Amino acid sequence: MTKNCLKLKSILAMAGCLAMMSTFTGCHDDNKNKEGESTILKPIAENITGKWNLATSYAKKDGKWVESPIPEGQGQTTYTIRTDGTVVSAVMAADGFTTLKGGEWKTDEEAGTLTLATMTVNILSLDATSFEMGDYGKLTDTETGETLEGEFKWRLTRMDETVKTPAEKLVGKWAFKGTYEKKNGEWKEYNQYEPDEAWVEYREDGTGTNYYKVGNKEYKEGGGWSMNNTTGQIRTTKEGSEEAKVAPPITFEDDNTYSTAYTECYDPATGQIVATGEFKDVYVRSQE
Structure with missing residues (x-):
């Protein structure tokens, strides 16, 4: 960018790349305690702050969660959840361009939910290095325009917050x-x-x-x-x-x-x- 040619671009939707589930292969099920129940560290608000990478998407098929890994370098999404109540997402589109978007976040400890800007999801598991969030509803693939309806969840892994793109x-x-x-x-x-x-x-x-x-x-x-x-x-x-x-x-x-x-x-x-x-x-x- 030079001083002669700056033209600024409009923002992308914060949760657009959560619907990258064109193919489903494999199964996944962890974050379980000895009794087979998911671990959720409490309070959620104190344990969910930090920087997280969206590692894997899932859809429920025939009663089972089916995994759709996100290819490296394609559709990468991170969330930086801060202690001051703000959250910043970084969403990489298929063409390699990353857009940032800021908002606010909050938790409902009794309901076990997390709100990121305008998106509210259920916390399904949460430990020191990863968490899963899920929802039921309709998702639209931003690349194809295809609408998916059903139960979905996403697994995020903790990142080093000091490392920046x-x-x-x-x-x-x-x-x-x-x-x-x-x-x-x-x-x-x-x-x-x-x-x-x-x-x-x-x-x-x-x-x-x-x-x-x-x-x-x-x-x-x-x-x-x-x-x-x-x-x-x-x-x-x-x-x-x-x-x-x-x-x-x-x-x-x-x-x-x-x-x-x-x-x-x-x-x-x-x-x-x-x-x-x-x-x-x-x-x-x-x-x-």
Whole structure:
């Protein structure tokens, strides 16, 4: 993403990828105590906080739970359930782009349920490293549009909350530091056409804002975003539009600095190409 091309993308549905059950193979049944009953650590609210990966989906068929493992790298979903009552989901679509969405969570200890944003499920088991949640109803596969009706449950495994994907690392406000041009194999400052002020903010609810100012011209635009954690590309849409654009890949130089490389340098005041070569824009994490 450069300072010239930010278009932000609309958010995806939080629970969209829970309906990835096109084939069913194998069976699974654990989290049982010696009496064969599922273990549920209580209180649920104190034991369910942390970061969780959606590992496996199940559907009940002929009275038995039938497993449908989620292929690695396809439809990966994580939930970060925080002690402050907020939850952030990260949902990877089939094309590799991950969208974040934020909301609130709560438990009903007596009923044994968990509400994640607008989705309420039954807690079927819960221990220190995994839990299962289930529901009865209709689910729609977001890829095929197929509606499934029946009993479903999902198994989640605990993750290291300190390990973040590039999309999660991108959350925050980033200030434009400068443009650099590669000359004789070295990056040199190239701030001939830099704006007076520029920054971009990526929020964990999947929305963001891009801002820059040149002279008496001020530009500010909002919308939604998603990121391909493998390629580093950011896909964005402008607020009120579904038209998506994919910006050049970004590279994290460290946790608080990223850059975007490109070959055509624009004058932000006129929008005209003023130079070609090897360029990069550098952004640093803002403390605001």
